[in-house]
Amino acid sequence: PPGPPPQAFESSMALSASNDVLVGTKDGHKMKLWLLDRQSRSWAPVSLAGPPLTQWAVLGFDGATVVAVDGQTPSGTRLHRYTMSKAK
DSSP states (O other), rough: OOOSSOOOEEEEEOOOOOEEEEEEETTTTTEEEEEEEEETEEEEEESSSOOSSSSSSEEEEEEEEEEEEEEEETEEEEEEEEEEEOOO
């Protein structure tokens, strides 16, 4: 994805059953997400509908739903499910 290379522990990647590649990178206290556009050979920014994640990782896909984990909560780690949309 565009921008400086992220630190090794500040990025994650998911591959869907339909071969979609999603990369998440830490940007301060939030995450930026990029979806590989194979046809144009570029990365398209995407956003997730729902609460922002702070200490996170993209784990994978459940069908078309993105599964992520957030470890910065008072009660510990939580799994979240999101739908993707083009970033605004």
